[in-house]
Amino acid sequence: MMRQFFAALLRDQMQLEVVAECGTVAEAIEAIRRTEPTLVVLDWALPDGKGFDIVHALGPQLRRTRWLCVSSNEQEHMIKESVELGVQGFVLKRADVETLRKAVNTVLEGGTYYCPQCAQLYMNAMRSQSTMVASNLSPRERQVLRAYGRGENMKAAAARLNINVKTVNNLMSSIREKLGIQEPAALVRYAIKHGYAEEP
Incomplete structure (x- = not known):
């Protein structure tokens, strides 16, 4: 039902050529390889797998093909995976027609479009990931990061924590590695x- 709706939207309302309609991952991979379309509209859930399986299989080969995923599932990990795969667009099936039009046009024009709900889900996923990563910091690393976030110089932090400056620098290197943040300003923003950056 949804497949026919999207095909009609693309063909009848947006005057785009629909070269194939597929109901499974296997059918889609075969059709996409044969036609090399400019845009592929994917359903995340298919009888024999996920829409992302198609991107995994063909994305690296078809550099000119753009990908737009639609789904009724509102799960953070799904949006995060979509971004990591390089999928250019993601909208929920409950989105209105104008949102769908905007997504298609933006992706076809070379841009990226994630509907507001999907963008929020992605932000939630990244926030959860940051919290999980931060929980891997040792108590001493947290102390040093707190000092760094408050703008305390490393020599003063070393004296206050009763450790030497070299140890503080080593702890800072470990913090940057664990958080994946090398830029000083970005690390301060993370701490805040x-x-x-607050008083313990």
Whole structure:
């Protein structure tokens, strides 16, 4: 039902050529390889797998093909996986027609479009990931990050924590590695955002 709806939207309302309609991952892979379309509209859930299986299989080969995923599932991990795969667009099936039009046009024009709900889900996923990563910091690393976030110089932090400056620098290197943040300003922003700049 949804497949026919999207085909009609693309063909009848947006005057785009629909070269194939497929109901399974296997059918889609065969059709996409044969036609090399400009845009592929994917359903996340298919009888023999996920729409992302198609992107995994063909994405690296078809550099000119753009990908737009639609789904009724509102799960953070799904949106995160979509971004990591390089899928250019994601909208929920409950989106109105104008949102669908905007998504198709934006992706076809070379842009990226994630509907507001999907964008929020992605932000939630990244926030959860940051919290999980931060939980891997040792108590001493948290102390050093707190000092860094408050703007305390490393020599003063070392004296206050009763450790030497070299140890502080080593701890800072470990913090950057664990958080995946090398830029000093970005690390300060992280510390402030996650409460490390506040007094304990």
